[in-house]
Amino acid sequence: MSDFVTYLRERLRDDRAFVFLRDDLEEERLTFTELDRRARAVAVWLTGLGMADRPVLLLYPAGLDFTVAFLGCLYARALAVPAPLPQAGGQHADRVRALLADSGAALVLTDAAHASALTEMAHASEPAAPPVHAVPPIRRGGAEAADPPVRDGAGAADPDAWSPPAMSGDTIAYLQYTSGSTSEPRGVEVSHRGLLHNLGLFRELAGAVPPRRIAGWLPHYHDMGLVGLQLQALHTGADLVLMSPNAFVARPVRWLEAISRYRADWTVAPDFGYSWCTRRITDAECAGLDLSSLTMALSGAEPINPGTLDAFARKFAPAGFRPTTWNPGYGLAECTLMVTCTPRGLGPTVRRFAPDGLERRRAVPSADGVPLVACGSPTGLDLRIVDPDTLAPLPDGGIGEIQVAGPSVAAGYRGRPDATRATFRTGDDGRWLRTGDLGFLLDGRLYVTGRLKDVIIVRGRNLHPHDLEEAARAAHPASGRGVAFGVVRRGSGEHVVLVQEVRRGREGHAGEMADRILDRLTGRFGVPVSVVVVGHGEVRQTTSGKLRRRHMRDLLLRGGLTPVHTELEPALKDLLPASP
Amino acid sequence: MPDSHPDLHRWLTEKVAGHLGLPPAELDPSAKLRRYGLDSAHALSLCVDIEEATGLLVEPTLPWDHPTIDALAAHLTELLRIRERGGG
Numbered sequence: 001m002s003d004f005v006t007y008l009r010e011r012l013r014d015d016r017a018f019v020f021l022r023d024d025l026e027e028e029r030l031t032f033t034e035l036d037r038r039a040r041a042v043a044v045w046l047t048g049l050g051m052a053d054r055p056v057l058l059l060y061p062a063g064l065d066f067t068v069a070f071l072g073c074l075y076a077r078a079l080a081v082p083a084p085l086p087q088a089g090g091q092h093a094d095r096v097r098a099l100l101a102d103s104g105a106a107l108v109l110t111d112a113a114h115a116s117a118l119t120e121m122a123h124a125s126e127p128a129a130p131p132v133h134a135v136p137p138i139r140r141g142g143a144e145a146a147d148p149p150v151r152d153g154a155g156a157a158d159p160d161a162w163s164p165p166a167m168s169g170d171t172i173a174y175l176q177y178t179s180g181s182t183s184e185p186r187g188v189e190v191s192h193r194g195l196l197h198n199l200g201l202f203r204e205l206a207g208a209v210p211p212r213r214i215a216g217w218l219p220h221y222h223d224m225g226l227v228g229l230q231l232q233a234l235h236t237g238a239d240l241v242l243m244s245p246n247a248f249v250a251r252p253v254r255w256l257e258a259i260s261r262y263r264a265d266w267t268v269a270p271d272f273g274y275s276w277c278t279r280r281i282t283d284a285e286c287a288g289l290d291l292s293s294l295t296m297a298l299s300g301a302e303p304i305n306p307g308t309l310d311a312f313a314r315k316f317a318p319a320g321f322r323p324t325t326w327n328p329g330y331g332l333a334e335c336t337l338m339v340t341c342t343p344r345g346l347g348p349t350v351r352r353f354a355p356d357g358l359e360r361r362r363a364v365p366s367a368d369g370v371p372l373v374a375c376g377s378p379t380g381l382d383l384r385i386v387d388p389d390t391l392a393p394l395p396d397g398g399i400g401e402i403q404v405a406g407p408s409v410a411a412g413y414r415g416r417p418d419a420t421r422a423t424f425r426t427g428d429d430g431r432w433l434r435t436g437d438l439g440f441l442l443d444g445r446l447y448v449t450g451r452l453k454d455v456i457i458v459r460g461r462n463l464h465p466h467d468l469e470e471a472a473r474a475a476h477p478a479s480g481r482g483v484a485f486g487v488v489r490r491g492s493g494e495h496v497v498l499v500q501e502v503r504r505g506r507e508g509h510a511g512e513m514a515d516r517i518l519d520r521l522t523g524r525f526g527v528p529v530s531v532v533v534v535g536h537g538e539v540r541q542t543t544s545g546k547l548r549r550r551h552m553r554d555l556l557l558r559g560g561l562t563p564v565h566t567e568l569e570p571a572l573k574d575l576l577p578a579s580p
Numbered sequence: 581m582p583d584s585h586p587d588l589h590r591w592l593t594e595k596v597a598g599h600l601g602l603p604p605a606e607l608d609p610s611a612k613l614r615r616y617g618l619d620s621a622h623a624l625s626l627c628v629d630i631e632e633a634t635g636l637l638v639e640p641t642l643p644w645d646h647p648t649i650d651a652l653a654a655h656l657t658e659l660l661r662i663r664e665r666g667g668g
Contacts, residue, residue: 246640249621250628272621279601280625459621518614523644526620569617570602 002169003192004199005074008234009164012036018233020064021243021258030064032234035071040159042072042135048157049107051078052165055175055414057105057130058221059085059096059118062244065111066220067230069135073174077165080174081105081187082221085114086121095182097125102185103175103414108132169193175414178223178333179455181464186419188333189411197407198227198336199235201380205327205343206236206266206296215241215264217248217255217273224301224460227337228268238266252277253285256316263293270301270460271493275308278315292320296344300329301460303448304373306350307491323347330375330448334423334433336408339383340376340446349374349445358449361399363440370490374445381406384432385440388452397442399449402435409433454549456486458494458527465549468521468529472498475520476513478506481539485553492571496521496529499552502564504536510565518567530572532556533565584653585660592653595629596622609649618643634660 012032020028030038046056056078060066066082073080081103086093099105100122107130110118115134122129172189180186203210214233218225233240241262248255256277259267274297299309313323326348329341342348352371357364382405385394394400409431412420425432436453439446456463468484480501486494500517502510510533521529538561540548555561556575568575589609596613597604599622607616623643630638636659639645646655 246624249624276621459619515612518612519647522614522618523641526623528614528617528619567615569615570600571617 002196003167003171004173004195004231004235005164005167005192007196009036011237013237016233016237016239018064018067018230018240018242019262020062021241021247021254022063023244023247028064030068032237035064035067035234037159038068038136039071039075040162041157042069043075044157044159044161045135046072046076046078046107047162047165051076051107053077053079054106055079055081055103057081057083057096057099057103057108059083059108059110059114060220061085061111061114062219062242062246063111064242065136069109070174070220070226070230072135075162075164077167077171079103079172081177082174082226083177084219084221085110086118093121095185096121098182098185099177099187100126100129103177103187106130109135111135112137167192169196170411172411174226176223176226176333176410177221178462180413181466183466183470186416187414189414190333190336191411194336194408194410195227195231196235197380198338199232201338201408202228202232202341203236204379205298205341207344210236211238211266211296213239213241213262213264214266214268215255215258215262216268217243217245218268218270218460219245222301222460223333223337224268224270224331228298228300232268248273249276253281253289256281256289256291256319259294260288260290260319265293266296266298267294268298268300271299271304271308272302272459274299274312275305278308278311281315286316286319289316289319291316294321294325296327297325298327298329298341300331300338300341300375302457303488303493304328304375305491305493306348306371306373309348309350309373328373328375330402330437330439330446332435332437334410334435335381335404336410338408339381339402339404339435340378342374342376351442351447358399361438363397363399363442363447363449365442372447372449374447375439376446377444378446381408382430383441383446388438394440397440399438399440401452402437402439402446402448403432404435405430405432454485456484456494456496458486458496463496463525463527465547468496468498468525469547471520471524472500472517472531476509476516478503478509478513479517480536481541481547483539483547483549483552485549487553487557487572487575489571495569495572496525496527497553497556497572497575498529498531499539499556499561500531500533501536501539502533507535507564514565514567528569528571530568530575531566532561532563532568532576534561534563538562584650584657588657588660589649589653591633592656593649595626596649599625607649609653612647613643613649614647630656636660636663 014033017031086096112134119132175187216229324347327342331338352369354364354366354369385400388401438450439448454465465484469482472482480503482500484498514531593604646652
């Protein structure tokens with residue numbers, strides 16, 4: 001079996017469905033055979049437009065229309081590019097412009113409700129922007145009609161006119177734009193072989209009995225939402241019960257109610273999702289839940305806090321949640337999704353390590369040390385830990401860069417040969433993905449301890465320092481060079497810190513500048529930000545002009561900066577001893 | 581800044597403090613809430629609280645557009661006043 005489409009179509013069944021719970025709790029439902037029928041119609045239309053092998057940008061709200069359009073692209077051998085739906089003037093508008101340019105998308109697909117606004121947005125900024133189409137198309141003459149009148153575009157295409165295009169394992173299925181900043185987006189090329197291999201690894205986590213019903217809320221443009229929920233459900237033949245990320249954040253109990261009501265046995269979320277439930281769900285809400293059907297709760301996409309696992313398990317034990325349900329894992333889009341994950345039934349492994357050892361990049365077990373959650377054992381992929389400087393493999397317990405090899409490793413970054421060569425290293429010993437993450441192996445299990453790359457992860461979302469720095473620079477005329485990085489606090493995860501220069505002679509404006517920057521950054525990125533204003537020339541660069549983010553972080557943490565002004569969020573009040 | 585209803589002001593202070601995990605007395609009603617670590621998830625939750633308690637439909641950007649307790653309370657008081665006048 002070499003491509004996902006053939007694999008899926010050989011296993012289509014009418015008794016499995018995708019169910020989308022709308023925010024008003026109404027159900028939308030499509031069986032696998034109906035998804036397939038609609039996807040074939042979309043594919044016939046896309047093929048007619050000459051979209052084979054061309055990128056198609058998918059800008060959809062949460063819902064089943066996305067799934068139909070995504071499968072339609074795969075069925076037409078067009079490259080699907082899932083991305084967040086932009087709001088006018090919102091944080092995603094710049095990103096969409098960058099993705100259009102980087103992917104070279106020939107077409108934009110969206111749902112009927114957003115087609116005209118997106119057309120306006122795309123063509124206001126770029127007259128040569130590709131056309132925007134609604135799929136499924138806008139219904140003319142009575143949206144309530146069970147069988148609407150003949151329509152144009154994808155709606156008029158005959159699903160039975162579809163014939164499978166030639167595809168091999170090497171054919172690129174879609175581009176995953178999770179990595180890379182807005183100004184330098186990186187589309188990970190996921191091949192059919194890589195996708196099938198990674199979905200196979202996922203499936204093996206369940207053991208002898210495949211999952212029957214998956215429930216979740218992760219967005220479809222996130223690798224864990226796309227592969228971990230949607231494609232996993234299709235691949236393994238499980239029902240999928242989906243809701244929008246906003247519905248979850250607004251009322252987290254809805255997620256657990258969906259698990260209860262639909263008797264889901266599998267769910268997937270970042271650490272944030274579980275801690276949000278623990279914090280926000282009231283005891284009264286908890287009383288109505290029955291989580292006894294759940295046998296797998298995957299946690300990944302951001303560092304896993306052992307406190308989150310404990311607190312969730314304690315809070316929801318009366319609702320039937322069992323600690324053995326946890327499946328902590330580690331992965332990244334460059335490996336399709338999953339690298340390692342704890343299989344069903346084993347429960348999490350949490351061990352403690354001496355903090356000074358961890359700082360010296362050596363994992364030394366210590367009874368009263370720092371607790372770390374194991375992310376499972378490598379199976380089906382090769383994994384090694386190497387010294388980040390010498391690239392020499394490290395023995396067990398040595399902390400270094402996590403590198404991965406195997407069929408799940410992506411083909412590269414689309415149209416970026418230099419970035420591809422730097423991250424996907426081919427040598428005498430094979431083709432190894434440099435994950436940019438730090439960790440160690442002990443007793444066959446992987447522990448993730450930190451990061452070499454500059455990305456900051458908050459609530460499972462990747463934030464790129466460059467994007468934060470650019471927004472800060474543009475926020476106020478006194479604003480000079482700045483560096484953004486993450487600072488980790490045990491229990492509350494990663495926090496964004498900006499060390500920002502104030503221009504020479506403008507020091508008197510430092511407070512006003514910080515205020516403006518924080519308004520801009522918190523509004524645009526939706527995360528708390530702390531800012532440390534320093535004088536001109538304090539933000540260091542390398543001789544080649546690259547910002548030294550890690551160096552600046554070390555300086556700040558060691559008290560080596562002399563701030564003119566600081567605004568720290570409560571979790572970071574300890575950062576500067578003399579902070580006002 | 582127009583007056584806000586004292587009960588609404590107190591209720592908002594308690595809700596926001598609850599979301600942020602801080603004692604209500606620590607919140608300066610004239611300080612921007614982002615200083616206390618307010619993020620988009622807290623903001624959305626606060627909007628849900630407001631909708632449930634008042635029946636007003638508010639945009640999820642509300643806590644950024646009216647960034648202090650004082651500003652939020654005044655804005656909501658005004659919205660409620662408009663609704664009453666409109667007989668709604």
